[in-house]
Amino acid sequence: MKWIAGAIIAAALLLPPFFAGDFYINLASQILIAGVFALSLNLLVGFGGMTSLGHASYLGVAAYLSALLTSRYGFGHGTAALISILGTVAMAAFFGVIALRASGLGFLMITLALSQVLWGLAYRMSDVTNGDNGLAGLTRPAPFGISLESPAAFYWFALIVAVIAFVMMAIFVSSSFGSSLKGVRDQPRRMAALGFNPWMIRWITFIYAGFWGAVAGLLYVYYNKYIHPTSLSTTSSAEALLGVIAGGSGTLGGPAVGAALVLLLKSYASAYIERWNMLLGLVFLFIVLVMPTGIVPGLHKLVTRLRGRSS
Amino acid sequence: MQFWIIQGLNSLSLGGLLFLLSSGFSLIFGLMRLANLTHGAFFMLGTYFGAVALREYSGLNIWVTALGAGIIVAALGGLFERLVLTRLKTNPLGQVLVTLGMSFIISDACLVLWGGDSIPVPTPHNLQAPTRLFGFVFPTYRLVLVGIAVAAIGALNLLIDRTRLGAMIRAGVDDRQMARAVGIPVSRLFTIVFCLGAGIAGAAGVLGGPILSAYPGLDADMLPLALIVVILGGIGSLFGAFVGSFIIGFIYTFGTALVPDLAYIILFLPMIVVLAFRPQGLFGRVSA
Numbered sequence: 001m002k003w004i005a006g007a008i009i010a011a012a013l014l015l016p017p018f019f020a021g022d023f024y025i026n027l028a029s030q031i032l033i034a035g036v037f038a039l040s041l042n043l044l045v046g047f048g049g050m051t052s053l054g055h056a057s058y059l060g061v062a063a064y065l066s067a068l069l070t071s072r073y074g075f076g077h078g079t080a081a082l083i084s085i086l087g088t089v090a091m092a093a094f095f096g097v098i099a100l101r102a103s104g105l106g107f108l109m110i111t112l113a114l115s116q117v118l119w120g121l122a123y124r125m126s127d128v129t130n131g132d133n134g135l136a137g138l139t140r141p142a143p144f145g146i147s148l149e150s151p152a153a154f155y156w157f158a159l160i161v162a163v164i165a166f167v168m169m170a171i172f173v174s175s176s177f178g179s180s181l182k183g184v185r186d187q188p189r190r191m192a193a194l195g196f197n198p199w200m201i202r203w204i205t206f207i208y209a210g211f212w213g214a215v216a217g218l219l220y221v222y223y224n225k226y227i228h229p230t231s232l233s234t235t236s237s238a239e240a241l242l243g244v245i246a247g248g249s250g251t252l253g254g255p256a257v258g259a260a261l262v263l264l265l266k267s268y269a270s271a272y273i274e275r276w277n278m279l280l281g282l283v284f285l286f287i288v289l290v291m292p293t294g295i296v297p298g299l300h301k302l303v304t305r306l307r308g309r310s311s
Numbered sequence: 312m313q314f315w316i317i318q319g320l321n322s323l324s325l326g327g328l329l330f331l332l333s334s335g336f337s338l339i340f341g342l343m344r345l346a347n348l349t350h351g352a353f354f355m356l357g358t359y360f361g362a363v364a365l366r367e368y369s370g371l372n373i374w375v376t377a378l379g380a381g382i383i384v385a386a387l388g389g390l391f392e393r394l395v396l397t398r399l400k401t402n403p404l405g406q407v408l409v410t411l412g413m414s415f416i417i418s419d420a421c422l423v424l425w426g427g428d429s430i431p432v433p434t435p436h437n438l439q440a441p442t443r444l445f446g447f448v449f450p451t452y453r454l455v456l457v458g459i460a461v462a463a464i465g466a467l468n469l470l471i472d473r474t475r476l477g478a479m480i481r482a483g484v485d486d487r488q489m490a491r492a493v494g495i496p497v498s499r500l501f502t503i504v505f506c507l508g509a510g511i512a513g514a515a516g517v518l519g520g521p522i523l524s525a526y527p528g529l530d531a532d533m534l535p536l537a538l539i540v541v542i543l544g545g546i547g548s549l550f551g552a553f554v555g556s557f558i559i560g561f562i563y564t565f566g567t568a569l570v571p572d573l574a575y576i577i578l579f580l581p582m583i584v585v586l587a588f589r590p591q592g593l594f595g596r597v598s599a
Contacts, residue, residue, distance in 0.1 A: 051404055053411070098583055101590040105346045106546070108407060109538050112348070113582065116535035120575040127572065234531065238411055245408070278419035284412025288405040289398060 013159060017152040025151040026223075027267060031260045032155075032162040033219045038243040038259035039169050040212030045241065046250030047173055048205045049185035050100075051108050053237050054115030057095065058213030060232035061118065062088040063221035067135045068128070077141030085214045092210025096203045115237060122229035134228035138221060148222070158219055165212055170252055172208060181205055235277060239266070242280065246287050248294030258295065316447050318568050319561075324453035324522065326560025327460030331515030332533060333540040333552045334467060335508025341484045341547025342504050344403060345396070348410040351534030352417035353384050353509045355525070357516025359421050360384070362430040362525040373435050377517035384513025385506040392505040397498065418530050427527055432520025452521055459518065463511070464553050471549065480504060484547060536563065539578055543585050545595025554593060 016028045037059055044050045065084035069075040075083070099110045122129045129135065140148040148154045172178055183191045184198040192198055221227050230236065239262055247258025262283075269279050287295075291302075336350045360380040365371055391413060399405040438451045471477040482490040483497050491497050523529065540559050544551025558581060566574035585593060 051407075098586055101586040105340075105344070105403065105407065106542070106590075109346050109542060110582075110586070113535045113538040113542065114579075116531065116538075117575045117578055120532070120535070124575065125572045234411075235415070238415070241408070275419055275423065277415045278423075281412040281415030281419070284415070285395065285409055288402075288408050288412070289395070292402060292405055 017155050022151045025155050029151070029155045029158045029223055031263050032158040033216055033223060034240070034243065034259040034263045035256035036162050036165045036212060036219065037216035038240050038247070038255040039166065040209045040216060041240045042244045042249055042255040043169060043172070043205055043209040043212070045244050046255070047178065047181050047185065048202060050103070050202060050206070052111040053108050053234065053241065054111035055209070055213055055240055056232050056236035057115040057118050058088050058092055058210045059217035059220055059236065060122065061091060062214035062217030063227045063231055064122065064129060064135070066218055066221050067138050067227045071135060071138055081141070081218055084218060085211065088214035088217070089207060089211050092207045096206035100199060100202055100206065112234065115232065116234065119229055119232040119234070122232050129229070132229065134226055136226050138225045138227070140222045140225065154223065158223070161215065161219060165215060166256070169212065173252065177201070235280065238284070239280065242284055242287065246295050251294070254294055261295070313447065318564055320449055320453050322561040322564040323557065324456040325564055326557035327457045328515055328519045328522070329536055329540050329560055330460045330553050330556035331463055331518070332512055333537040333556055334463065334549055335511040336537050337541050337544070337547055337549060337552040338504055339508040340541065342480055343501050345410070346407050347508070348407060348534065349391070349413045349417065350508070350512055350537055351530035352414040353388060353512040354516040354519070354533050355421060355530040356387070356417055357381065357384050357513030358432070358520050358523065358525040358529060359425055359430070360513070361517030361520045362432045363425065365432060366430065373517065377514040380517045381510040381514030385510030388509025389502055389506040392502050396505070414530060418527065422527050425525070429524050429526035431524045432517070434521040456518060464549065467549055476503070539582050543581055543592060545592025548592070548594040551592055551594030
């Protein structure tokens with residue numbers, strides 16, 4: 001069974017550039033980006049028990065840094081990417097120190113407040129960020145001289161990064177550090193009594209999640225060649241969180257599936273209605289009320305309940 | 312000198328508004344252990360109700376409108392609490408996510424109903440003339456707002472400290488299980504407090520209208536301010552919310568006036584300092 005599932009997933013990831021049209025290849029690239037972002041958030045939410053509502057900060061700041069460095073200050077893409085990621089990781093380290101003063105709902109409120117402050121900054125500091133107009137006319141990098149302008153080329157690039165991200169995060173979670181993280185999530189006091197430092201474990205995870213959030217941000221800005229303050233908004237954080245919860249938080253691949261579903265829903269719905277935010281809100285209500293453990297376990301439960309009723 | 316005094320008054324009136332907003336948030340959090348992220352949207356809903364009602368019916372005055380909007384928003388909040396939040400009693404994270412979803416729905420609904428242009432709320436006629444005090448000129452409406460905030464903390468304090476309902480709320484905040492065991496209807500109390508908090512936010516939205524006017528994104532502007540106030544003052548403490556509101560009112564107003572680009576960064580500072588030295592907030596009894 002595992003082999004079959006693996007083969008199906010590999011085929012689904014490898015085949016699109018050969019058969020699908022540009023629209024669907026681009027959609028697949030967006031799904032990969034959203035997947036990396038959701039996986040990085042899942043490190044906090046699912047494995048660390050730290051529900052962050054400000055994860056868009058890392059995506060947005062890395063994207064803005066890269067955009068500014070390449071378009072305004074004439075940096076090459078390699079250096080710009082390095083500086084953007086380092087800068088974002090440093091910010092994550094700082095935000096982590098602040099947010100981890102609290103836990104639970106306090107943590108959630110602090111991350112939300114911090115990210116809202118950044119969002120407001122991106123809107124209002126228009127000398128630097130160009131405010132509501134966003135930064136347009138950006139370029140994609142050309143690693144080893146290969147142009148990423150075509151949808152298929154970008155898809156391969158995004159796929160390679162996404163696979164590396166997935167493997168790295170899977171290793172992180174299944175390592176002994178990952179086990180201690182899950183221990184801190186479930187029994188922080190016992191872990192402290194055993195000589196672990198819960199704060200340090202949470203902080204390192206926070207920074208690591210910020211790192212992959214920054215990577216997702218770079219992919220995001222390369223793909224769109226444009227950046228706008230909405231990438232920092234609560235909506236952006238909430239979409240990722242919805243993906244994590246819908247796919248099943250604390251599972252390895254679930255959040256990527258959830259993120260794909262949210263993205264498909266978004267692009268499908270926006271062809272018919274303009275009201276994405278309202279739909280997002282309704283989906284939130286639906287998922288939390290009906291399938292709080294995620295779509296796959298939720299469907300399973302629903303089916304067994306229906307069967308139980310009919311018999 | 313005039314600049315400092317006027318900005319000082321602006322700070323006070325913003326602080327007053329923030330108190331009306333964050334007191335409800337703080338009450339709800341204290342009793343229900345629920346971070347109500349719909350609170351900014353309740354405020355915005357109030358502002359839109361006020362703006363539209365005052366535009367359509369010229370006979371209305373702002374006080375009646377504020378009362379009406381408060382009652383409507385309280386009713387909506389009560390409905391939301393009864394229909395949705397009570398189902399998630401055992402799932403605090405789910406509750407927060409649902410309030411977030413609700414805030415998206417409300418703010419998008421406002422955009423559909425009333426469009427993307429901002430709608431001004433007129434200052435009441437009898438308060439348009441400036442007040443002269445000690446040789447300085449003050450906008451009267453802002454003075455009145457400060458008065459209302461002070462009256463509100465007085466009234467809320469009386470409610471919490473001196474009435475039977477307040478005693479039950481305090482019991483629920485301190486020990487929910489015990490309160491239930493001695494026969495206090497905690498679940499009904501939740502609904503009452505949620506309605507009260509939502510209603511105050513809705514009324515505050517109308518009262519803030521002449522200063523802020525109704526525009527899309529008002530909720531996203533107000534919610535972080537309320538969060539920062541509550542984190543600063545201490546979660547669940549009314550007095551903390553009061554002090555925090557005026558601190559943030561001052562910092563935000565002077566920040567915007569003196570260094571407009573960095574006003575948002577300056578909002579960080581008090582929060583960081585307080586979290587570093589007193590994670591439970593200035594007047595909080597328990598950390599979140």
